[in-house]
Amino acid sequence: MTDLSALIRLCPPPPTQPDPVDWDRVETELGLRLPEDYKRLASTYGPGRFGDYIGIHHPHGVTRYSNLTGPMPARIREYLQRDYDQGTYPVPYNPQHLFALGSTDNGEYLFWITEPEDSPDAWRIAVNEARGPQWFTxxxxxxxxxxxxxxxxxxxxxxxxxxxxxxxxxxPSVPPPFEVADPPVRPPVDTEDIRNWARANGFQVPPRGxxxxxxREAWEQAHPV
Known part of the structure; x- marks a missing residue:
């Protein structure tokens, strides 16, 4: 059984076939070839979230910041480069070799480690900590x-x-009823600070998880970047 077949059994895709993706155009626009497993996954599922938590960027993303060819991968790379240069957080890879491919509800980002660049099927996956220094590969x-x-x-x-x-x-992702502006890339914040703010403002939050x-959306509105 292939990995995609196993994922389909675990998470059935939408009953309606997603719009086809012009992969030649996408790869030309990005200036790099993409992993074949990602192209099969994106063509099968379309834009959306897995496990009600992990959102994968897609060439047909319903907003600019969930679109694989949108501005967010470059903006996130710039933020990581600043961390890398200043030593703010221990980014374990050269940011120029990290391509943001998705995000989570808690604000972590998923990356391809694009090494070697000409062998995308060998790329690994990295996950950062939304509001801290931890990385997972x-x-x-x-x-x-x-x-x-x-x-x-x-x-x-x-x-x-x-x-x-x-x-x-x-x-599956649902297009918003109006155009959504590109969100700012928010600096890391301790989740305990969010929990303390939430409790002080009448929200019920679990002690962990x-x-x-x-x-999170209320906290971000109260703390604009």
Missing amino acids: YDGTLTAFLISVLTGTTDVPQFPDGLLNQPVGFT RIPREV
């Missing part, structure tokens, strides 16, 4: 990473303990 493809995380085989320290407490699946999306 997975020695395999994006599809294999999703299977491993969503079956509980791989434990990513940055991900919440209760990630698999609910059934896993795939949720995933911060509810409505709490």
Whole structure:
């Protein structure tokens, strides 16, 4: 069984076939070839989120910051480069070899480690800590990473303990009713600061694990970049 077949059994794709992707155009626009497993995954599922937590960037992303060819990968790389140059956080790879391919509800980013650049099927996956210095590296493809995380085989320290407490699946992205501006790249913030702010403002938050999306959005609105 291929990794994609295993992922389909675990997380069935939408019943409606996604719009086809012009991969030649996408790769020309990005200036690099993409892993074949990603192209098969994106062509099968379309834009959306896995496990109600992991969003994968897609050439047909419904907003500019969830679009694989949008501005966010470059902006995130610039932020990491600044960290790397200043020694603010120990970025374990040259930021020029990190390409942001997705994000989570808690604000972590998923990256391809684009080494060697001319062998995309050998690229590994890295995950940063949303509001801290920790990094995690997975020695395999994006599809294999999703299977491993969503079956509980791989434990990513940055991900919440209760990630698999609910059934896993795939949720297609829905276009917003209005144009969404590119979000700023927010500097790291300790999750305990968010929890303390939430409790002081009447929100119920668990002592550990995933911060509810409505709490995180309220905190971001109260603390603009």
